[in-house]
Amino acid sequence: MLKDKVAFSKQTLCQERSRIQGLFDFLKGRACLGDQFGVLLSLREFLKNKCKVYGEIGTYHGASLIAGIQRKEPCTFVGIDIFDGRFYDRDSEVPVTVDTVKENVDRCNKHGHPYFLVEGNSHDIETLNKVKALGLTFNLFLIDGDHSEDGAREDFEMYSPLISPGGFLVFDDYGIDAWPGVKAAVDSISFEEKGFYMHGACGTTFVVQKECS
Numbered sequence: 001m002l003k004d005k006v007a008f009s010k011q012t013l014c015q016e017r018s019r020i021q022g023l024f025d026f027l028k029g030r031a032c033l034g035d036q037f038g039v040l041l042s043l044r045e046f047l048k049n050k051c052k053v054y055g056e057i058g059t060y061h062g063a064s065l066i067a068g069i070q071r072k073e074p075c076t077f078v079g080i081d082i083f084d085g086r087f088y089d090r091d092s093e094v095p096v097t098v099d100t101v102k103e104n105v106d107r108c109n110k111h112g113h114p115y116f117l118v119e120g121n122s123h124d125i126e127t128l129n130k131v132k133a134l135g136l137t138f139n140l141f142l143i144d145g146d147h148s149e150d151g152a153r154e155d156f157e158m159y160s161p162l163i164s165p166g167g168f169l170v171f172d173d174y175g176i177d178a179w180p181g182v183k184a185a186v187d188s189i190s191f192e193e194k195g196f197y198m199h200g201a202c203g204t205t206f207v208v209q210k211e212c213s
């Protein structure tokens with residue numbers, strides 16, 4: 001079983017987060033700035049060229065995808081979101097749509113990495129099939145969409161088979177009072193039975209890694 005421990009620390013989280021914060025000054029909409037940025041960027045640093053495909057459920061205005069797209073190593077990005085405008089930023093009133101996210105990503109995609117925005121409820125089989133049709137498996141995957149217990153668990157059940165051996169899966173908002181469902185879902189999953197090694201909580205994220213064999 002692969003037990004590559006990634007050296008997370010509060011300092012790393014803060015450094016990575018402040019490094020990217022300026023990126024979002026001109027974002028149309030909002031970045032949900034949390035520990036997911038530091039964790040994802042630390043994992044990208046750890047994986048280096050081995051992160052060929054990044055995916056996420058819950059793209060919002062694109063910030064988490066944009067943070068990763070800054071690195072120059074070749075990588076394909078997949079953002080899955082409902083993208084129908086029902087979610088929006090209350091301050092700017094910018095809706096979460098494919099057009100908004102595309103505008104944000106294109107402005108920041110300085111290395112011209114390929115990316116796909118998959119529109120749909122992650123729990124619908126049609127959405128999963130759209131993702132499968134891309135023919136990709138993920139080296140790094142963020143679950144940051146439906147924060148209910150059933151929703152987060154279902155995202156894991158449906159999308160974890162698409163994680164490559166050795167790939168990392170990150171749940172955002174673990175242990176946050178506002179989103180008790182995420183912790184309840186994560187704590188209820190038998191990761192080892194599903195072939196995942198638990199790195200555990202890191203700030204307000206929870207990190208697991210698919211075994212290599």
Ligand SMILES: C[S@@+](CC[C@H](N)C(=O)[O-])C[C@H]1O[C@@H](n2cnc3c(N)ncnc32)[C@H](O)[C@@H]1O
Pocket residue numbers: 030031032033036056057058059060061062063064080081082083087096120121122123144145146147151
């Ligand atoms: C917390 S935001 C994501 C923040 C983003 N990852 C970031 O770091 O900036 C949650 C997003 O999940 C999306 N979402 C919620 N439920 C979903 C579902 N069942 N399927 C797909 N997307 C969903 C919402 O539209 C919203 O954009």
